[in-house]
Amino acid sequence: MGFIVTTGATGRLGGRVAALLAAAGIEQRLVSRQADRVAPLAGATAVSAEYGDPGAVRRALEGASTVLFVSASESADRLDRHRTFVDAARDAGVTHLVYISFYxxxxxxxxxxxxxxxxxxxxxxxxxxxxxxxRDNLYADFLPGMAGEDGVIRGPAGQGRVAAVAQDDIAEAAAAVLLDPGAHEGATYDLTGPQALTLDEVAAALTRATGRTITYHPETVEEAYESRRGYNAPGWQVAAWVSTYEAIAAGELEGVSDGIPTLTGHPATTFEELLAKGQG
Incomplete structure (x- = not known):
């Protein structure tokens, strides 16, 4: 049996998974665009590879049994880089690919x-x-960042709900699959938090946790595009930002699944628990 490859090793999620595998005594190869930024871990070696470079990806994955494929950073060519990575994984003889998708x-x-x-x-x-x-829901860890400097969360989410999930829970779930991939072959798991919250409820939880007044202002879609105009971001990125809130309004992120407890053996972390840990 070969080693495990963990991609996105310098990222918030990949780094968490890598640390869990190291603690379990697993041999792994850590893949990042900048190997010199990868934190040293027992039983791990770091290599550099860009998802869009098929030769570098093949070399990084050769000899691996199971690979954690953390999606590439958001960009206009992300799909092309994903396809290149998958093809290189196949050519390298990888026997199981665990892909971090979206709810x-x-x-x-x-x-x-x-x-x-x-x-x-x-x-x-x-x-x-x-x-x-x-398939991860929105990261609960990122919800506090939705509030602007004025303490207002703005977006066209209406009174929709989101079952945001803690990154620590996702990492534990991913590690469980990587440690026993055969038991999960062909499976798709929805990973969510234990409750679906409106953004008013998110704002209230943040207010209680921080002592700072946080509120939610439900923008129209037109207002949302206008309020983000000042970022001078490309159109595809602004559409992604705005459509996150639209998906909440449409009820597409409100489902609560049993994926986290099934894979980790413990209940999913609530938003309040996450804030109490100081991780939000």
């Missing part, structure tokens, strides 16, 4: 990037690689 991934998802995750899933299926898909 509700579908060709007609309201959240634009969830459509990209769907296309990536289909490419993995077509590759013939044994796989497991972990």
């Amino acid at each position: 509700g991934a579908a060709p007609d998802a309201t959240f634009t990037l969830a459509r990209d995750h769907w296309v990536t899933e289909q490419h993995i299926r077509a590759s013939g690689l044994p796989f497991t898909f972990l």
